[in-house]
Amino acid sequence: xxxxxxxxxxxxxxxxxxxxxxxxxxxxxxxxxxxxxxxxxxxxxxxxxxxxxxxxxxxxxxxxxxxxxxxxxxxxxxxxxxxxxxxxxxxxxxxxxxxxxxxxxxxxxxxxxxxxxxxxxxxxxxxxxxxxxxxxxxxxxxxxxxxxxxxxxxxxxxxxxxxxxxxxxxxxxxxxxxxxxxxxxxxxxxxxxxxxxxxxxxxxxxxxxxxxxxxxxxxxxxxxxxxxxxxxxxxxxxxxxxxxxxxxxxxxxxxxxxxxxxxxxxxxxxxxxxxxxxxxxxxxxxxxxxxxxxxxxxxxxxxxxxxxxxxxxxxxxxxxxxxxxxxxxxxxxxxxxxxxxxxxxxxxxxxxxxxxxxxxxxxxxxxxxxxxxxxxxxxxxxxxxxxxxxxxxxxxxxxxxxxxxxxxxxxxxxxxxxxxxxxxxxxxxx
Ligand code: S3P
Numbered sequence: 137x138x139x140x141x142x143x144x145x146x147x148x149x150x151x152x153x154x155x156x157x158x159x160x161x162x163x164x165x166x167x168x169x170x171x172x173x174x175x176x177x178x179x180x181x182x183x184x185x186x187x188x189x190x191x192x193x194x195x196x197x198x199x200x201x202x203x204x205x206x207x208x209x210x211x212x213x214x215x216x217x218x219x220x221x222x223x224x225x226x227x228x229x230x231x232x233x234x235x236x237x238x239x240x241x242x243x244x245x246x247x248x249x250x251x252x253x254x255x256x257x258x259x260x261x262x263x264x265x266x267x268x269x270x271x272x273x274x275x276x277x278x279x280x281x282x283x284x285x286x287x288x289x290x291x292x293x294x295x296x297x298x299x300x301x302x303x304x305x306x307x308x309x310x311x312x313x314x315x316x317x318x319x320x321x322x323x324x325x326x327x328x329x330x331x332x333x334x335x336x337x338x339x340x341x342x343x344x345x346x347x348x349x350x351x352x353x354x355x356x357x358x359x360x361x362x363x364x365x366x367x368x369x370x371x372x373x374x375x376x377x378x379x380x381x382x383x384x385x386x387x388x389x390x391x392x393x394x395x396x397x398x399x400x401x402x403x404x405x406x407x408x409x410x411x412x413x414x415x416x417x418x419x420x421x422x423x424x425x426x427x428x429x430x431x432x433x434x435x436x437x438x439x440x441x442x443x444x445x446x447x448x449x450x451x452x453x454x455x456x457x458x459x460x461x462x463x464x465x466x467x468x469x470x471x472x473x474x475x476x477x478x479x480x481x482x483x484x485x486x487x488x489x490x491x492x493x494x495x496x497x498x499x500x501x502x503x504x505x506x507x508x509x510x511x512x513x514x515x516x517x518x519x520x521x522x523x524x525x526x527x528x529x530x531x532x533x534x535x536x537x538x539x540x541x542x543x544x545x546x547x548x549x550x551x552x553x554x555x556x557x558x559x560x561x562x563x564x565x566x
Pocket of ligand 1: 305450
C-alpha cells in the first residue's frame with residue numbers, strides 16, 4: 137500500500153482501541169472464574185480473537201456485542217479438552233498465558249501459531265512450569281511452538297526467580313500457581329517490575345496475592361468469581377499518536393481514555409525527559425486512565441535503560457523513530473528482549489530507519505540514534521510485525537519527497553485494526 141507522506145499536521149481527538157494485555161486477561165479470568173463476566177472496551181484485534189477462540193474451543197460460552205463481551209465462567213474445572221490443536225495466530229501473550237492455565241488441567245492440549253510465533257522461545261515458561269510438575273514439550277532446546285501439554289499432573293508450588301523481566305512468564309506462573317494445592321504458596325521474584333495487569337485482575341476477581349516490591353506470593357487452590365471489567369485504551373497503541381503529534385509540525389492530538397497504569401507509562405517519562413509536551417487531563421484513578429494531549433515539540437536525545445525498559449518495551453520501535461527527530465544522541469540499553477518479539481526489533485527497526493536516512497546503529501541490547509535527521513522515502517516490509525508497520529506509517533508522514541510504500545500491513549490487525557482510519561481522521565482535519 138502507499139503511505140501518506142508530507143503531513144501538514146495531525147489534529148483531532150481519538151479514542152484508541154482497548155488495551156491488548158488487559159483484553160487477553162479479561163477473557164482468561166472470565167473463563168476460569170465462576171459465573172458471568174462482562175467486559176467493556178475489549179480490543180477486537182486478531183491476537184485477542186485467538187485467546188477468545190481458544191476458550192470457546194474449551195467449551196466456554198463467550199458472547200460478543202462489538203467491544204462488549206460476556207463470558208460464562210465455570211471455573212478451572214469447567215474447561216473441557218479441546219477437540220483439536222489451539223491456533224494462537226501471532227500472539228505470544230495468548231500462548232504463554234494459556235500454557236500456564238493448561239499446564240494444570242487434566243487433559244492433553246497442543247498450541248501452535250504462525251511463522252513468527254513458531255520462532256518465539258517458550259522455554260522461558262516451559263522450564264519453570266516443568267519445575268512445578270507440568271509436562272510440556274516444544275521444538276528444539278528453546279521449546280518453540282507447537283507446544284504439547286500433557287494432562288493428569290498435579291502442579292506444586294515453586295520458589296522461582298525469573299531470569300527475564302517478562303509479564304508473560306510471570307502471568308503464566310500465576311495461572312499455574314492458582315491450580316496448586318490449597319496449602320501451597322508459590323513465590324516468584326521478578327527480575328524487574330513488569331506490567332501488573334494479572335495481579336490486579338486476580339484481586340478484582342476475588343483472588344489472593346501478596347506483592348512486596350519484586351516479590352509475589354500466590355496461594356494455591358483459589359476460587360474466583362466473575363466480574364465486570366472496564367478496559368481502558370492501550371497506551372501501546374496511543375504511543376504511535378503521541379510520537380506523531382510530537383514530530384509532525386503543526387500537530388495537536390487529544391487521546392481519550394488511555395490506560396496509564398504506572399507499569400506501562402515509561403514512554404510518558406521518556407517524552408518528558410526529551411522535552412516533549414504531553415499533558416494528562418481527566419485522570420480516572422479507579423480505571424487507571426487519562427486523556428493525553430500532545431503538541432509538536434522540540435526534542436533532545438536521552439538514555440533509556442534499566443527498570444524503565446519493561447515499562448515501555450513495546451514502544452521502543454516508535455521511540456526509535458522519535459529519537460531520529462531529537463537533537464543529539466539517544467541510547468537504548470538493556471533491551472535485548474527486543475530480539476525475541478514478533479520480529480528481532482533491534483535489527484528490523486535499525487534497518488528500516490537506516491534505509492530512510494536516519495543515523496541509527498544496532499547494539500547487542502539496544503540502539504544508538506543520532507538526530508535530528510530528515511527522513512526519505514523507502515519501501516518497507518512490516519515482516520509480520522504490527523508495530524513495525526505502524527511505525528513505518530508514522531515515519532512516512534515526515535517524508536517530503538517521493539513515494540513511501542508498505543507491504544505486510546495486514547499484521548496491524550493483531551492490535552489496531554482501525555489504525556489507518558484513525559490516521560486519515562487526524563491527517564485530514566487541518
Ligand atoms: C505482555 C508482556 C510483554 C509485551 C507483550 C504483552 C503481556 O511481553 O511485550 O506485548 O500482556 O503480558 P514480555 O512479557 O515477553 O516482556
